[in-house]
Amino acid sequence: MDPDHNQSPPSNPQLLVLRPPPVFTVNEQLFSNRFQILKAYDSPLSTHDFLQAEAQSVKAVLCSGMSPITADVLRDLPALQFVVSATTGVNHIDMAECRRRGIRVAKVGDVFSDDVADVAVGLLVDVMRRISGGDKFVRGGRWPVTDQYSLGLKLGGKRIGIVGLGNIGSRVATRLVAMGCIVSYTSRQIKPNSPFTFYPNVLQLASDSDALILCCALTNDTRHMINNKVMMALGKKGVIVNVSRGAVIDEAELVKCMVNGEIGGVGLDVYENEPNVPKELFGLENVVVLPHSSAFTNEGFQDAAQVVVANLEAFFASKPLITPVTNDF
C-alpha cells in the first residue's frame, strides 16, 4: 500500500478535507497551491454520498477532532493511503483499522506544545488566583459594594502533579518551576533524565498533590483515569487542569465532585462530548471552561499548516513522513 515509487508525483494531487480545521483555514492558499482540494463540507451531499461519488481514488485526507476518521469513513475511501491530522492527539482516528490497511498517519508533532503548556499554566493560575472570577466580580459592579473578595490559593510551594510528562507536560513543568511550585509526575514509564519525582500511579500522585495537570494522550489506559477515587485523594482544596482530552476524566464524576465540593476547582479545555460542556459547572465560581482552544493562536496554526503540507509533500514524493504517528496507540 506504499505510494508507487515508479510513478512520477502528480502535479496537483488530491487532498480530501471532510471539515476544514483552523490549521487549514488560516492559510488555505498554502494548500490549494499544492493540492486539488476535495471539499466534502462544501457539497450538498452527505459525507457518505460525497465520498462515494467524488473520493474513490483519493489517497490522502486531512482531518482533526471535528472530522474523525472512523471505520465508516475509511470504508468509503478504498484508495486511502495517508491520513494527516491537524492536531497533536490522534484519538479521533481509527488507528487499528489504519494499521490493518497499511494507511500511514501523521500529526503536527509538537508545534502546539508551548502554546498548550501556556494555557495549562494560565488555567492553573486562573483557578487558584481567581482571575476570571475576579473579572466577573469587577464587571458585575460588586467591587464598590463589598471588599470581601474571596482569597485565592498561593502557587509558590504548592505540590503540582503532572499526568503525562511528554512534550506538553515537560513544558508545563518548566513553567511551574519558575513559579516556585514543587513538581511531580506520573507517566507510562519513569523519565530517567527528569529532575522531578516519579509516581507509579495517578492515585498516589493525587494523594500527594495540591493540583493535577493532565497532559497525557487519550488511550485505553488513560480513559477515565481521573475517577472518583483519584478526585477524593486529591481532596477538597485540590485543583484539576485538563488540556489533554476530555475522556481522561470521568466527567460525570467530576461534575458530582465539583457540585458537592469534594474537589476545590477545575480549569478545563477539553470535554467528553465536545462542544457540549456540562451545564452544572456553569453555576460554580471555581471553574474555568475553555472551548478546546489551548492551541488556538494564529502563529501556531501557521506553523502547523507548514508541518501538514510538509507531511503531504513527503507522502506524495514517497519520502519519509516528517512527523509520523509511530507508537502503537
Add this chain to the structure above:
Amino acid sequence: MDPDHNQSPPSNPQLLVLRPPPVFTVNEQLFSNRFQILKAYDSPLSTHDFLQAEAQSVKAVLCSGMSPITADVLRDLPALQFVVSATTGVNHIDMAECRRRGIRVAKVGDVFSDDVADVAVGLLVDVMRRISGGDKFVRGGRWPVTDQYSLGLKLGGKRIGIVGLGNIGSRVATRLVAMGCIVSYTSRQIKPNSPFTFYPNVLQLASDSDALILCCALTNDTRHMINNKVMMALGKKGVIVNVSRGAVIDEAELVKCMVNGEIGGVGLDVYENEPNVPKELFGLENVVVLPHSSAFTNEGFQDAAQVVVANLEAFFASKPLITPVTNDF
C-alpha cells in the same frame, strides 16, 4: 522622636487600625494577643472625632491602601511615631510629612512579590490567549453554535517589556523566560547583573515590545508614565498588564486607546480611582479586570501579618525595623 530607650516596653501597647486590611482580619488574634487594638472602624464617631477622642497618645498605626495616612490623619495623631503598612507600595502614606515629623514607616517587604508576579503572568496569558474570554464564550452557550472562536496571540518568542525590574518585575521575568518570551526592561537605573536588555526610557521599550508589564512603584516620576505616546508606540496588537498602581497609567487615555483599538488588550489589577473601574472597558472582550487582588491569598496574608507584627514588636522594643521604608520616595 525615637521611642524612649529608658522606658520598659508596655505589655500591651496601643495599635490604631483605621480600617482593617485583610492582612489584619485573616489573623486578628495574632494582633490582639500582642496589642491593645484601637478600632476606628468600629466606632460610631467620624475618623477625625475618634482620633481626637481616643488616639491622642497612640504611637503606632496599621494602614493599607483603603485607609491612607494623609496629612489630615497625621495632624490628628500628635504622638505618632510609627506607621506600618500591610502593603508593598506606600503611595497612600504622606511620606513627606512622616519624614518632617520623624515618623518611621515600614511595609511588608517582598512577601507578596511571587504572588503578584503569578497574577501578572496570569493576566498576560489570559489577555493574549483569551482565557476569561473563552470562559464567557463557553458559559454563554456559544461553542455549540459556532466554532469561529477568535484566535489568541502566541506567547513564545514575544518581546515583553517589564517596567520596573525590582522584587516583582524580576520574578515576572523569570516566569516569562520559562515561557519562551524575550524579556527587556526599563528601570530607574540599569541592573548590572540582569541578563535582560535595558532601555533608558519606557517609550523606546514600548516601541520594541509586544506587551508591557508594569511592576514599578508609583512616584512623581512614574505617575502617568504610560501616556498616549507610549500606547501608540506599543501599537494595535500591544498588550498592557498593570499590577503596580493605577496612576502609573493615564487611565482616561488608556480607555480611549482601548475603545478606538489603538492597543490590543489590557489586564488590569489596579486603577486610578479604586474601587471604581472605567465602565467603558466592560464592553470590550480583550480586557481582564481584577479587584486589586494580585496579592490576595490566605498564605500571603498570613505571612504578611507575621511581618507586620515583627515590625511592630521591633518598634516597641526600640529595635531596628524588619522591613523599613528607607528610600526617599
